[in-house]
Each structure stands twice: as structure tokens, then as C-alpha cells.
Amino acid sequence: MAPHEQARIADQLHITDPNSTRRDSGLAIDVAVGLGASIKRLPSRYFYDDKGSVLFQRIMALPEYYLTRVEREILVERGDAIVAYLADGGAALDLIELGSGDGDKTIELCRAAMRAPITAVYYPIDVSGHALGELQARFDAGLPGMPVVPIHGDYFEHWPRTRDGGRQIVMFFGSNLGNLCFKESVALLCSIRARLSPGDVLLLGVDMQKDPKTILAAYNDRQGVTAEFNMNLLTRLNRELDMDFDLLSFSHYATYDPLSGTARSFLVSGRRQSVHSRCLGRTFEFEEGETIYVEQSQKYTREMIKDLAKASGFQVDRHFSDARNWYEIAALRFAPEQ
Numbered sequence: 529m530a531p532h533e534q535a536r537i538a539d540q541l542h543i544t545d546p547n548s549t550r551r552d553s554g555l556a557i558d559v560a561v562g563l564g565a566s567i568k569r570l571p572s573r574y575f576y577d578d579k580g581s582v583l584f585q586r587i588m589a590l591p592e593y594y595l596t597r598v599e600r601e602i603l604v605e606r607g608d609a610i611v612a613y614l615a616d617g618g619a620a621l622d623l624i625e626l627g628s629g630d631g632d633k634t635i636e637l638c639r640a641a642m643r644a645p646i647t648a649v650y651y652p653i654d655v656s657g658h659a660l661g662e663l664q665a666r667f668d669a670g671l672p673g674m675p676v677v678p679i680h681g682d683y684f685e686h687w688p689r690t691r692d693g694g695r696q697i698v699m700f701f702g703s704n705l706g707n708l709c710f711k712e713s714v715a716l717l718c719s720i721r722a723r724l725s726p727g728d729v730l731l732l733g734v735d736m737q738k739d740p741k742t743i744l745a746a747y748n749d750r751q752g753v754t755a756e757f758n759m760n761l762l763t764r765l766n767r768e769l770d771m772d773f774d775l776l777s778f779s780h781y782a783t784y785d786p787l788s789g790t791a792r793s794f795l796v797s798g799r800r801q802s803v804h805s806r807c808l809g810r811t812f813e814f815e816e817g818e819t820i821y822v823e824q825s826q827k828y829t830r831e832m833i834k835d836l837a838k839a840s841g842f843q844v845d846r847h848f849s850d851a852r853n854w855y856e857i858a859a860l861r862f863a864p865e866q
Contacts, residue, residue, distance in 0.1 A: 556807065558574070559769060568819065574764065575757060577760070583756060590749050598854050602856070604636045611640045611646070618727065621641065621695055623650045624697065626700045627701075630659045631667065634699065634701065638674050649675045650667075651679060651690070653687075655680070660680055684719055695728055700733065705836075706825045707824060710839075717730075727862070729861060729862075734828045734857075736853060743784045743791055754780065769805045778798060780794075781794045781796045792824050793823040797818045800816050830847065838863075844859070
């Protein structure tokens, strides 16, 4: 959203600082814009309040949700090969993880780094101080010899000052890039590239296209945990923006399009209704069957990864996959401008 448009909406909502990083002002603006649009949508980042974070931990443990399990498999089974590949360009590695969470998977790659004849420092960056606390405890207990420098905040506002002579190895795991459209993905990758130098590497975790039934099940589990996770967004809006969503009148709906490779999640209005926010001073009208678009998860082919890399100034140098080729960690090298 353009700054002037953000300021106009903030003024209408009586938000005095539209550029504030406070969660409440950003949420208010995004909800006012998203639910006021002809095609209603809400950013998926608002899923992760305290309850949402707990629910997502449950999702990652579901049998249908293969992504976390398979990415961990790659880091365990191919960790030594990944580290050997990285060390080939120099033995001092600064491992920078964007959105590290609690480090449950990345500790496996760090174990491999500790086994190798290299020096490595791990810089996990996350907006959740609680998750970083869990990460530090995990490393203290399970890998105490690994130097860890937790960084609390936004990736680009708190990019670490790394060691002289150290090569930056940026890790963006969890298939988080898939939550963005192509244009947004390129913009993010360009922002990462702007902080790198020749010889640095981006390790990008991406979910690959596969049997559509397998993908759809990951976002529509039989236990209904994903549905509860998505519906919790409305609970959050009721609490934080004083809205009056009737949760029994909305339902979760997931779909996957194998032609585009995009999984999408929606919240569907079960009847014609009005939803009011006292905080925003606005009422939003819903028709029966009208949707709120809340999430996308892109699934990739290698050609798509190559196109993304080229558009953002990288080149794909190596692929590390699981045995079934369901998921991969792509190694992208800084591509000097021609």
C-alpha cells in the first residue's frame, strides 16, 4: 500500500502514527482495507497470535502436514552434504536464518556444521522473543558448543553485523516464500540480495508440486486443526478490534489448483450478515457464500525456482531434495550483474 493511502486510512481510523510498527495500527489498517475490498482478504501473518502459534505447532505435528517433517529429513540426511557444499567457498560461515522460530529443524544443519572443519556462527532472527528463548534453550541443551546470536525483530531492520572474513549463508526455510505471489517473492529476494556479496549463498526451502490430494490434505486435515487455526483469526479480530464475527456463521475452505500450483485458504460466510467493528467504526457486509481470502501457499517446479532466482539477481547452484522429491532446499548464489 502506498504511504499516502496508508496515511489517509489511518486518519480515517484516528490512528495518529500509520508508520508505527505497533501491531494494533497495522492490523486496523489491513482489516479496514482488506474487508472493504470487493474481494475480501486478510494477510496470513495475523494468524500468529499466542493461540495461533500454539495451533500451528499442532499443525506441524499432523500426519497430513508433511512440509516440516520432510524439510527436517533433508537437513538430517543431507546436512553433511549441504555443509560441505557451503564450506567449498570458504571455511568461515555466518549462518543467518530469517524467521527461525524455535530452531527445531535448523539445529540439525548446525550439528552438521559442528562436525565439519569450519567455523560457524548462527544468527537466528525472529519477531517472537518467546520462540528465540526456546531456540536458545534448545541449543544450550542439545548443541552447547555452537555459537548462537539471537536477534529479536524484523529481518531487514535487524540484519546482523557478521564477522570480518565470514561468508553470509542466509537460510529462509519453511516454504515461507510460498505465502507470497511472484511479484512479492521477487521483491523479498531482491531485498535479501541487496545485503549479500559474491560468494554468499541463500538456502531457500520450497515445497514442490506433487499429487494434488497430498497437498490439499496438508491444508485441510481430518482433525480440523487447520480449520481451527484459520478461524482463530476471526477470534483475534473480535478481541483486538472489538468486532462481532459470529464464528458459527463462518467456515474454513481450502483448495489446490494443480495447474498454477497454488493452495489457497478461505473463510466462508454461511449467511448474509453484517460484521461491525467498534474500534474501526465500520460495518462490513457479507453475502451468503462470500469468502475472505486468508492464505496462499505456492508449490514449485525447478523451472519456477529458476525463474524466481533470475528475476531477483540470483542463480540456482544446487538442489538438495528428499528421497521422493516432495520438497527441496535450493542453494542460490549471488549472481553479479551483467
